Amino acid sequence: MTRKPVQTAATGSEAGMGEGLTDEGLPEAGAMDPGVAGTWTRRRTLVAGLILTGAPMLQPQAAAAQTIEDVLRGVIAAQGPTQLEADQGLRQALTNGAISAVTRLGRTDGYFKDLKVQIPLPTALHRVQETLRPLGLSGPLDDLQMRMNRGAEQAAPKARNLFVSVIREFTIEDAMTILRGGDDSATRFLRAKTETGLKKAFQPIMTGALRDAGALSIFERVAARYVPRAEARSARDSLIAFAVDKAMDGLFYYIAEEERAIRRDPVKRTTAILRKVFGAV
16 A cells, blocks of 8 residues: 655744745845845845955865954955055165165265266266276366265265155055056156155255265366366356266166165065065956
8 A cells, every 4th residue: 555645734933944045045135124134235246246356265174263354354365455555565675775875875885886877977078987997187177076975975965865765655546556556656656756856855965965065066176177268167167967867877877776786686576565575466
């Protein structure tokens, strides 16, 4: 004899378990009151976001020990630096570069013995210097060149505050683009935006340093021999402007070198913001 299956009455919760659910087992929006529907929508959006960003899904055991805020912080960190963080990181790298450049060049022979940044004489005087050197007659011009470099070495430490102030205040329109540019893209951007103002502020500092180093008095003696009297004053001003330009060239050269080192060498990333920003490039 065939036994009929025994039917039992379903409880209210069991009977309604499959009703109002999507194929994924989530409640349908129409089956919930608006407040509950909003909560489910936010949860589904969060889960989708975690999947799209590659965040690891929590195992049940880990869920108790790790809050959703922890997961979100991990997702944000995995996405790389924000625009604000990139801005802060670039300013930090440039500040480090400026301090490093000033420290390197602002000492005896910082310019003079470094052929990458050594300041030559202006073109016309340099030609005379090269002509007289084989004859052993270039002494006054050699002395002038050395004293110009000494002036730059004395002026460099006083440029530190100028650079730090400008780096802190100048506007960076698109930090992320600069961050992802070349090894010296931040330095090139800084120079394009600030060089004119920096030179103007640096000129009186350099003039005083050249005077203290004896370069200007040596120049007067050289000018009396090689420069027409009518052009002596303008030649002196041109010498100062030339020295300012070359001193700035040296400072920007080593700011760029420091930026390049920070980008390439993790050891040079000495602060949390440098590690966050340049570690993600």
